[in-house]
């Protein structure tokens with residue numbers, strides 16, 4: 120199996136992607152697309168927002 124974003128070998132930790140970066144890229148792509156198609160499940164969008172915030176938080180806040 121290969122990464123749908125860059126076709127590198129899939130990392131089991133981030134499958135089906137090869138890395139956190141590709142997983143985030145795909146999420147961002149999906150999330151941006153969801154603005155154009157308002158038929159998405161609101162709970163899924165909320166979960167996507169939480170994932171995005173969780174991914175960014177460690178870079179912004181250091182305890």
Ligand SMILES: [Zn+2]
Nearest residue numbers: 122125137141
């Ligand atoms: Zn990749």
